[in-house]
Amino acid sequence: MKRNAYRGTSFNLPCNRKFWKKCGDFDSLIQFQECAYRALMNDLRNKQKADSALVLDNYMKLLSAQVHVNLGGFKLPDFQNYMYAAYLVYPYANFDYFLNELVEDLAQLGIKIKIKIQKTYYKKRCTKLCQVLKQLKSKGINVSIDSYKTEMFDFYRLRRNAVAHMLPVSTYISAFNKVQKSKNQVLKTYPHQPSALQSANQINFDDFIVCTANLKNIADIIVRAIECHINWKNIGKTHPKWIDYRGFNSIYLLDRDRRIGYIRSKVASLYGVQLTDEECKCFF
Numbered sequence: 001m002k003r004n005a006y007r008g009t010s011f012n013l014p015c016n017r018k019f020w021k022k023c024g025d026f027d028s029l030i031q032f033q034e035c036a037y038r039a040l041m042n043d044l045r046n047k048q049k050a051d052s053a054l055v056l057d058n059y060m061k062l063l064s065a066q067v068h069v070n071l072g073g074f075k076l077p078d079f080q081n082y083m084y085a086a087y088l089v090y091p092y093a094n095f096d097y098f099l100n101e102l103v104e105d106l107a108q109l110g111i112k113i114k115i116k117i118q119k120t121y122y123k124k125r126c127t128k129l130c131q132v133l134k135q136l137k138s139k140g141i142n143v144s145i146d147s148y149k150t151e152m153f154d155f156y157r158l159r160r161n162a163v164a165h166m167l168p169v170s171t172y173i174s175a176f177n178k179v180q181k182s183k184n185q186v187l188k189t190y191p192h193q194p195s196a197l198q199s200a201n202q203i204n205f206d207d208f209i210v211c212t213a214n215l216k217n218i219a220d221i222i223v224r225a226i227e228c229h230i231n232w233k234n235i236g237k238t239h240p241k242w243i244d245y246r247g248f249n250s251i252y253l254l255d256r257d258r259r260i261g262y263i264r265s266k267v268a269s270l271y272g273v274q275l276t277d278e279e280c281k282c283f284f
Contacts, residue, residue, distance in 0.1 A: 007220055010272040011227040015101035016219050019094055023212055026090040034205055037083070084203040088160035091212040098219055099128045108240055109230055111139055129153065132222070143225040148182035149214055152197075155179045156211040159203065169201065176200035186210065232267070232275055236282030242270060243283060259284060 044059050057074050064071035076082065103113055113135035115128050126134070133143050158172035176197075179186070183197055190196060190213065193206035239245060248262060263280040267273055 007224060009224060009227060011224070012272045013102065013105045013223050013226070014270060015098055015105045016223045018101065019098035019219055020216060022094045022097075023091060023216055026094065027212060030087050030090065030208060033087075080204075081202050082163065084205060084208060085159060085163040087205075087208040088156055088203070088211055089164055091208075091215050092157055092160045095215045095219070096128060099132055102132065102222070106226070108242060109226075110235055110238065111136075111141075111226070111229070113139070127154075127157070129218070136222075136225070139229070141225055141229050143222050145218060145221055146185075148179065148185045149218060151175070151179040151182060152186065152210065152214050153218060155197075155200075156207070156214070159200075173200050232273070232279045233282040236263075236279065236284075239283070242266070 040063070044054070044056060047059065048054050060071055060074040099115065103115060106113060113132065115131050133145075136143055155172060155175040155178070158175050161167055162169075162171045177200075179197060186197060187194060190206075190210050193210050195204050195206040196210040197207065198204065243263070243266060248259070260277055260280040263283045264275050267275050267280075
């Protein structure tokens with residue numbers, strides 16, 4: 001199914017397109033790392049069939065010498081958990097950037113909101129997402145996100161913060177317990193990731209897949225909620241900066257149909273919307 005089919009609209013914002021593109025790029029990077037890790041562990045298991053005394057530390061010493069990486073030893077306990085938790089850093093960094101650019105994109109459409117910078121990482125506070133949703137609501141834009149999705153957002157965000165800033169388990173345990181109450185709904189939504197949310201402390205690859213998919217879904221929900229609150233005629237009358245009026249007037253000044261065509265094409269390329277002739281005329 002094409003993405004527009006389940007989104008129910010072709011409308012989009014530049015920040016959301018960029019977010020999905022970045023997520024795709026980093027998802028590929030993580031999947032590359034996961035492929036390399038699984039191939040490495042398979043090779044270790046095969047060699048252990050011939051040498052039962054071979055352990056990971058010794059294997060890594062031999063392998064690191066072959067690929068010219070200076071790895072003196074590898075004895076980090078429970079390293080998979082740290083590795084998978086670190087996978088969560090990328091999607092949340094991308095989502096954080098998405099929210100910043102969302103503010104800028106909305107300003108171009110006459111919807112002004114702002115995000116306050118907060119320096120604490122784990123104390124109770126209004127996150128960037130919380131701030132955006134509250135301010136959109138104050139503008140009459142109600143973004144309806146299922147509670148289990150926001151609960152997943154909070155748990156994986158706090159789990160990401162814990163590994164990034166070396167925070168204690170108490171940082172995320174209550175968020176995990178909360179999302180566990182909706183685990184059946186999570187598994188129904190992501191049936192191919194049955195190992196997600198197995199444990200607060202034991203993150204796995206399914207958790208990464210669910211985490212990044214949930215962030216993309218939340219971004220889509222926000223963007224879709226904004227569409228019906230955009231008045232293209234009013235935007236046109238403000239002569240937005242994303243229209244090159246100097247070039248527009250010099251080339252199309254005497255040709256009404258070409259002016260309409262230019263505006264319609266520009267709006268479609270940026271926002272996926274096909275304006276009527278009357279809406280296009282408001283940009284003149």
